[in-house]
Amino acid sequence: MRERGSWRLALGWLVALALVVSLYLVFVYAPTERTMGDIQRMFYWHVATAWNAFLAFFVVFVMSLLYLFTGSRRWDIVAVSSAEIGVMFTTLVLITGPLWARPVWGIWWTWDARLTTTLILWFIYVAYLVLRAAVEGREQQARFAAVFGIIGFVDVPIVYMSIHWWRGQHPEAVITTSGISLSPEMLVALIFSVLTFTALYAYLLLQRIAAERLADEVGKLKERARNA
Amino acid sequence: MIVLRGLRKRLGARDVLAGIDLEVPRGQFVTIFGPNGAGKTTLLRILSGLMRPSGGDVYLGGARLEDDSVALRAMVGVVSHHTYLYDDLTALENLVFYGKMYGVKDAPERARRLLEEVGLSVFAHDPVRTFSRGMQQKLAIARAVIHEPEVLLADEPYTGLDRRAGEVLTGLLRRFKERGVTILMVNHDFDQGVALADRVIILAGGRVALDELVTSESLRLIRERYEELVGGKYAGVDQKQ
Amino acid sequence: MSFLSKVLALVEKDFRAEFRTKEMLSVMLIFALLVVVIFGFAFNPTSQVTRKIFPGILWVAFFFAGVLGLNHSFTRERYNQALHGLMIAPVDRSALYFSKVLSNMAFMLIVELVATPVFLVFFDYSPAGRLPGLVSVVLLATFGFVAVGTFLAALAANTRTSQILLPILLFPVVVPVVIAAVQLTAATLAGSSTASFAAWLRVLVVYDIIFLVVPFLLFDYLLEV
Numbered sequence: 001m002r003e004r005g006s007w008r009l010a011l012g013w014l015v016a017l018a019l020v021v022s023l024y025l026v027f028v029y030a031p032t033e034r035t036m037g038d039i040q041r042m043f044y045w046h047v048a049t050a051w052n053a054f055l056a057f058f059v060v061f062v063m064s065l066l067y068l069f070t071g072s073r074r075w076d077i078v079a080v081s082s083a084e085i086g087v088m089f090t091t092l093v094l095i096t097g098p099l100w101a102r103p104v105w106g107i108w109w110t111w112d113a114r115l116t117t118t119l120i121l122w123f124i125y126v127a128y129l130v131l132r133a134a135v136e137g138r139e140q141q142a143r144f145a146a147v148f149g150i151i152g153f154v155d156v157p158i159v160y161m162s163i164h165w166w167r168g169q170h171p172e173a174v175i176t177t178s179g180i181s182l183s184p185e186m187l188v189a190l191i192f193s194v195l196t197f198t199a200l201y202a203y204l205l206l207q208r209i210a211a212e213r214l215a216d217e218v219g220k221l222k223e224r225a226r227n228a
Numbered sequence: 229m230i231v232l233r234g235l236r237k238r239l240g241a242r243d244v245l246a247g248i249d250l251e252v253p254r255g256q257f258v259t260i261f262g263p264n265g266a267g268k269t270t271l272l273r274i275l276s277g278l279m280r281p282s283g284g285d286v287y288l289g290g291a292r293l294e295d296d297s298v299a300l301r302a303m304v305g306v307v308s309h310h311t312y313l314y315d316d317l318t319a320l321e322n323l324v325f326y327g328k329m330y331g332v333k334d335a336p337e338r339a340r341r342l343l344e345e346v347g348l349s350v351f352a353h354d355p356v357r358t359f360s361r362g363m364q365q366k367l368a369i370a371r372a373v374i375h376e377p378e379v380l381l382a383d384e385p386y387t388g389l390d391r392r393a394g395e396v397l398t399g400l401l402r403r404f405k406e407r408g409v410t411i412l413m414v415n416h417d418f419d420q421g422v423a424l425a426d427r428v429i430i431l432a433g434g435r436v437a438l439d440e441l442v443t444s445e446s447l448r449l450i451r452e453r454y455e456e457l458v459g460g461k462y463a464g465v466d467q468k469q
Numbered sequence: 470m471s472f473l474s475k476v477l478a479l480v481e482k483d484f485r486a487e488f489r490t491k492e493m494l495s496v497m498l499i500f501a502l503l504v505v506v507i508f509g510f511a512f513n514p515t516s517q518v519t520r521k522i523f524p525g526i527l528w529v530a531f532f533f534a535g536v537l538g539l540n541h542s543f544t545r546e547r548y549n550q551a552l553h554g555l556m557i558a559p560v561d562r563s564a565l566y567f568s569k570v571l572s573n574m575a576f577m578l579i580v581e582l583v584a585t586p587v588f589l590v591f592f593d594y595s596p597a598g599r600l601p602g603l604v605s606v607v608l609l610a611t612f613g614f615v616a617v618g619t620f621l622a623a624l625a626a627n628t629r630t631s632q633i634l635l636p637i638l639l640f641p642v643v644v645p646v647v648i649a650a651v652q653l654t655a656a657t658l659a660g661s662s663t664a665s666f667a668a669w670l671r672v673l674v675v676y677d678i679i680f681l682v683v684p685f686l687l688f689d690y691l692l693e694v
Binding site for chain 1: 617620621624625627628629630634637638640641642644645648649652665668669672675676679680683684687690691693
């Protein structure tokens, strides 16, 4: 237990260091974008959080399947941990997105497919967490959450497609990021940021899993105390 | 008829059933006593197919419950303190509906006969919501045996019954016993419990604490153990739903 | 007795119980009408703009009323723990799911059938399209909503906050149906069958199939105590 804890600690410091380096790359190393200006620098961490939000929800989906097949609490712990981090990342995406959009496009929000799907994703996984809180009994909680985790994830591509077509009928509002031409330095900053945030995701996941396991331990000890 | 091998059930951090081994021959009437939380209801729920065991095996009539749970559920009838009845349907409609669920041939005819047997013929076309608790419980018993089950599981069937309704229930249980139905009954009341029983099992902490055939000699021992294991701890009120 | 006849017996039971009291249908219907009346107050019902968003108003009313019905469909089974009674009967769990989909679908269609003419009158809306197009759109959209809604209602029914939980579980998941239903209804009511019409129909069909199959596969996990 302690050995694993020290690994986590080392990873934590590594992530902290990488975040500092990423900040340097984003603000100093990468050149200023010609048309958007400095505000474009938000793009690196915005993409990094978005990518990891999707990764986190994919992990929820896989862990949900594993839980239903094996019934092992281990996978449920990973699923709930990943869902919480995913919701946090999605929240960040939904905050940084409008902050970036406002100066560049002149609007806070646009109902384009990616943005709107992210919003729906946020709703689905907030519902996932609310559902967990509302179910009594650990086993049932895990089972229901797994079932909803699967339904929610299966739904995402259809949501994306339908919003995409829906907006397709109003072409004036469609905005893409393909306008940005990335210089090599920008690409380096982007890739490094994405990797850093993936490491951050991994670190948070491990911490959250450890916390959940500790809660399980406490529960067991309390149960023993109750029976004694 | 019923064989349990190392049956375990874990709920949260608690082992509600911590390894139960049991063999009940066909036609035996077994009463299960135990303090609250001993695992009585959980045991019956697993046998009825409502809950899945965490470990161990259940055999009904020689077949493993998990292998063919849908078919084996047809062998079992359940009376619990819940009636499983639909308030908005009439007594007859309830029985016919459950008859269809169990694939009973000529369900309406069988339903009418059962209504007569439990003494509810007059109220056949009244919605269940107008019934008293005792009448509902009688109907619940008819529902439990609509498919002539080989095994009857009764989880505190006397709960909420007045004395007369209780006597009717005892009469019904006796008749099922005479027909060779294997009966497992969970009860709190000692006298009610041993009245019809061939065998008494006391569960405590998820294990079998006593397993005795009921004879005039063993009755004293059973009573002593009952007072020691159940009587003291049992608060007199059932808190489970 | 076969799978199908058990499903039918379950549906018959739902119908008998509902039509004896009509409590759920009447609430759904009145609620749907109220939603439209409220929309009438919120937006000028005779203005051109309101007429343009009429299909949207229609479906908001249907979906909101539908949630009420879905909520009730499994809480009804919880009186006297009747659902446990079904779970210990030798019936496949999926039969319970399919029967609930069928009866919920029927109840929603009844509400839609009764409410639509009233809505048309309230908004003085004269539909130009053909009826079969509208009927198929309503059927496909209602089915998609009910298929996933029934499943999530069963999920929500076993939670502490069942009645208030269902909408927040259901609406994010059912977004594609909402979009497709409104788009298609707008097209059929206006009598304009554009190229996107077929594409939206495909979205609905694909959604309907996916959310009939996935709940069918997962329903066993919901009905465990």
